[in-house]
Amino acid sequence: MPHPRYRTPSLVKDGVFYYNFLNMTIKKRLSNGLEVFLIKTESKTVGISLVGNAGALYASSGLAHFLEHMVLCATKKYPDFISLANVVDNLGVYRNAYTNQETINFVFKCLPEHLSQAFEFLSEVSRNALFLETDIEKQKKIVTQEISKQNSDSNTFARLIALGNLYEQTGPGIPGLGREEDVKNISRDKLLEFYRATFVAENFKLVVSGNFDDDETVAIINSTLGEMSAGQIIPVLAPPIISKVSTHVVQKRSGISQAVLSMVWSGYKSDDELRYAAYLFKVLLADGRLSRLWQSLRQKNALVYSTSCFLVRQKSFGYFSITTGLAVENVDRAIVEIKTEIKKLAEELIGDDDFARIRNMVKTSLVFESDSAFDLANYSSSKILLERDFNGLDGELRKYENVTKEDIRRVALRFANENIHIAVITP
The missing domain is CATH 3.30.830.10 (Metalloenzyme, LuxS/M16 peptidase-like)
Structure with missing residues (x-):
């Protein structure tokens, strides 16, 4: 039996399929190719996750993680960090983003009445990031500090050494944050090229979970992320090199x-x-x-x-x-x-x-x-x-x-x- 907390509506409207949680099957997608999943629960809050194939392995060392930092700095409509953050932060919305070896994920936790602001934020960072040179130079300093923090953790440091040897210092054997020298050499052109290639609707999935109004949520998604550029999904990566010796x-x-x-x-x-x-x-x-x-x-x-x-x-x-x-x-x-x-x-x-x-x-x-x-x-x-x-x-x-x-x-x-x-x- 399905978990009792999860209701299971099954209608299709405006390109979004409301699926049975017991049998999750995609029936439709938005006109731009973005696949959307809505999970209705009795929660008082709403969870949002926009995840895509844009992780570290799809780019040169450190570029994908650095891009995650940059898209959160400024957009065309909100041209500085404060104005962009104010879209959701002044409402108490929880947000975070993280990049691993294969994916990037933007996550939100908000009240149902703040869904429009959350999707406004997601729409801007996924379509209209500015990549200002001043922000790039500032983020280089911030990310190098993040790398130093990671390397200061002896448990993580030891695991990264072993991983590097497993994959012969290639692919997953390179830390997702990148090497400090590579981060310092990241350019705006490289960021824009990677952003335009990966931040396309076909390459992402959207999940919304919680207690929300069906019609209103569908309308909000269509008016925001429905405007995300269409494009092609990034192909699955080739298997990495694996060391043949211990x-x-x-x-x-x-x-x-x-x-x-x-x-x-x-x-x-x-x-x-x-x-x-x-x-x-x-x-x-x-x-x-x-x-x-x-x-x-x-x-x-x-x-x-x-x-x-x-x-x-x-x-x-x-x-x-x-x-x-x-x-x-x-x-x-x-x-x-x-x-x-x-x-x-x-x-x-x-x-x-x-x-x-x-x-x-x-x-x-x-x-x-x-x-x-x-x-x-x-x-x-x-x-x-x-x-x-x-x-x-x-x-x-x-x-x-x-x-x-x-x-x-x-x-x-x-x-x-x-x-x-x-x-x-x-x-």
Whole structure:
């Protein structure tokens, strides 16, 4: 049954299809090619996500992330930062934007009565950004500070080193923020070229979730984002270069009091048949106090305080990473313990209790992640863009329910035999 909080209207009007959340199928799109999804809920707020194929891998180092900064600086109608920000910020609207390796996402959380202002803002930044030279020079200084902040985080720094070695310093192996020297060389011409090529209606998806008036919202979307330039969707990227050998790097760093260990494996793409099994494997191995790594690294051997784990699934690539802080003398032992736990999962099927637990954890986390209008819009938009067969929360739950113990063992077997890229940062 669909989640009880989500109503499921099914009419089509003005190029927008109101879909059943249990069976999300696009029926129509706006005349300019923008695909729009409206999810009605009982929330008192509205969540908006405009997501597109304009991430870091589609441009030279740092350009996509820098463009995200620039479109929020000034537009033709609002020619400076303050006037543009005032469109929504003085109403208390929450907004943010982020760029990853493949996508850019603009997200909003607002009251229903502020929808017109939110879409006015989105329409301006997606169509009429100015890219003023003064703003470009200012943002170069700001972004270099952002890069420095990222590099100051030893956990992130170690993971980026391991990722760089996995992808041989190309593609996903280059940080999404870019390298400082590349950011300093970004020009207005490069920004405009990338903006015009990627910020076209066919290349984006729009999700609106919450409690809003149907007809009014459709009219607002058509009068704002309906004016977005038409164009062609950006083709799926070619698979990146992947190192054929394992790597193990140790790097000293001043100003830290413990070592950081990061281990990275090549993983599963967003369309891989085992992607749901891979997520359940990740939960079993590293999520929560009953996970294999919590029990082994912390409870049994007291080697670490906590461990973070990422399973990244994009259209052109995927990876799996484990990162933890620990005493230098514990590093080698921790590596052995992590490999051992993965090997155990590769050699035998998990028990019924573990299988039930991780499926319950995933079901609960899905509902948590989609419990607010904002989270539901953000979650759904990325899924829609990355996965052609995404059909809502209920469809996701069914796919996890269809994963078998043998599927999880197959994932573990892959990671047990895959090349590992290890980075260790020491004091």
